[in-house]
Amino acid sequence: MLTHVLAADFDAFRWLILPGAIFAARVVDVTLGTIRVIFISRGMKYLAPILAFCEIMIWLLAIGQIMTNLKNPACYVAYAGGFALGNFVGICIVEKLSLGMALIRIITQHDAQPLVDRLQADHYGVTSLDGRGVRGPVKVIFTIVPRREVSRVVEIIRSFNPNAFYTVGDVNSVASGQFPPRRFWHDAPFLRAFRPFRKGK
CATH class of the missing domain: 1.20.58 (Methane Monooxygenase Hydroxylase; Chain G, domain 1)
Structure with a gap:
């Protein structure tokens, strides 16, 4: 009841x-x-x-x-x-x-040429500069990559030097440059249709 x-x-x-x-x-x-x-x-x-x-x-x-x-x-x-x-x-x-582009900055005291060569071999655009840190001379490397590629680049960095210092930042627009070829589902036609909607493309 x-x-x-x-x-x-x-x-x-x-x-x-x-x-x-x-x-x-x-x-x-x-x-x-x-x-x-x-x-x-x-x-x-x-x-x-x-x-x-x-x-x-x-x-x-x-x-x-x-x-x-x-x-x-x-x-x-x-x-x-x-x-x-x-x-x-x-x-x-x-x-x-994983929309947009990302700027990866790498600072290392090791010889950076093997890392630069590896990134360039994978079609990443790379700029390297000499710098000086708290512990002496360092190599500063810049590369702009599609955000979907960030994890892959980080794996390359860690395989080169597990203790390398790196930062990842947003990039609002990119006028030109060298970028890796698109992979897997990112080549889908319905995603390519959105490219004209992105600034700087």
Whole structure:
């Protein structure tokens, strides 16, 4: 008897379906927002507004449900939870997409010529300079690579010198240079269609 009473009093739409929909909408719109910010920083000025339009439409749907259900605490929890998870999902997607270019700076006290030769053999453009650090003369190497190639270049650096100091920074645009050939799924026709939308290409 008590079970039937509790089942009758429990409103599935109010406590499960509606909060679940708000949570899902918030995950999607924050994910789109995170990707949009990265697109803006990469100079993709045509793709960013499309994501912005979708993002704000979904946000309006979510906030509209919040405003009409102000007395439902489950909606607040779902809204906040969706915001948190959306940031995480957006960052993960951006990492997988590996958009844009990256500048890798390498500083080493070892003879850098083998590393330079290896990078050039793999079609990476390399600039090397003489410098001086705290412990004496060093070699400073610069290379600009597609972000998807960063992990591969780091592996080459570590195989050359596990203790080499290196940094990785963003590059907003590149006018020209030598870059490795595209590999695997990056040659897909639907991805090539986005190239005109990138600044400096």
